[in-house]
Amino acid sequence: MLNRRLVELFRWIDPGPGSTHLVSDISGWWRDPEVLAQVGPALAGLFPDARPTVVIAPEVTGLLLGPLVAVAAGAGFLPAYKDGGERRRAGPTRWADTPPDYRGRRLRVGVDGRRLGPGDRVLLVDDWVDTGAQLDALCRVVGDAGADMIGAAALVATCPPEVRERLRLRALLTGDELP
Numbered sequence: 001m002l003n004r005r006l007v008e009l010f011r012w013i014d015p016g017p018g019s020t021h022l023v024s025d026i027s028g029w030w031r032d033p034e035v036l037a038q039v040g041p042a043l044a045g046l047f048p049d050a051r052p053t054v055v056i057a058p059e060v061t062g063l064l065l066g067p068l069v070a071v072a073a074g075a076g077f078l079p080a081y082k083d084g085g086e087r088r089r090a091g092p093t094r095w096a097d098t099p100p101d102y103r104g105r106r107l108r109v110g111v112d113g114r115r116l117g118p119g120d121r122v123l124l125v126d127d128w129v130d131t132g133a134q135l136d137a138l139c140r141v142v143g144d145a146g147a148d149m150i151g152a153a154a155l156v157a158t159c160p161p162e163v164r165e166r167l168r169l170r171a172l173l174t175g176d177e178l179p
């Protein structure tokens, strides 16, 4: 039921002259009260017995989706930030570099190093996984902190099977289910 609603509310949009690609518009998902209520439990439910201590998700969309999943999983939430913004960080940040992501960007992603450590069991969460670049980098951050990776949960996976395996990724939709 949720999957059908996600597909109905999803749009590809043409950004206009000069653009070579359609871009995804997932704003309908957040605007829909039922989707908003169901996405957290649905993603937490992809790892029913995993008992994560913390959900990590990358900004910006991850800051919305991650806490919904954390609440449903009974876990805490740790935001992952991209380097280079205006944001001031409160403490020491644990960083990792990404390979080129779905937009060809090499980013540095990081979390507050004081908030993750041995004994943590981490569930990575994202709305969409394409090359897996951002989550791959977060896996390194988790390993460097001495924490354990449970896997990754996403709404949409358009990545190759080897990325899915590497990340232990479970997703609600694949690319060919989108319009």
Ligand SMILES: O=P(O)(O)OC[C@H]1O[C@H](OP(=O)(O)OP(=O)(O)O)[C@H](O)[C@@H]1O
Binding pocket: 058, 059, 060, 061, 062, 100, 101, 102, 103, 126, 127, 128, 129, 130, 131, 132, 133, 134, 135
């Ligand atoms: O698998 P990958 O190639 O790493 O791409 C997936 C990531 O890219 C998108 O975020 P984006 O950086 O566009 O930020 P947003 O959340 O602000 O849209 C998406 O939300 C994932 O975080």
Ligand SMILES: Nc1ncnc2[nH]cnc12
Binding pocket: 023, 024, 102, 128, 129, 130
């Ligand atoms: N095509 C795409 N690939 C990766 N992340 C996305 N987020 C929104 N659209 C995306």
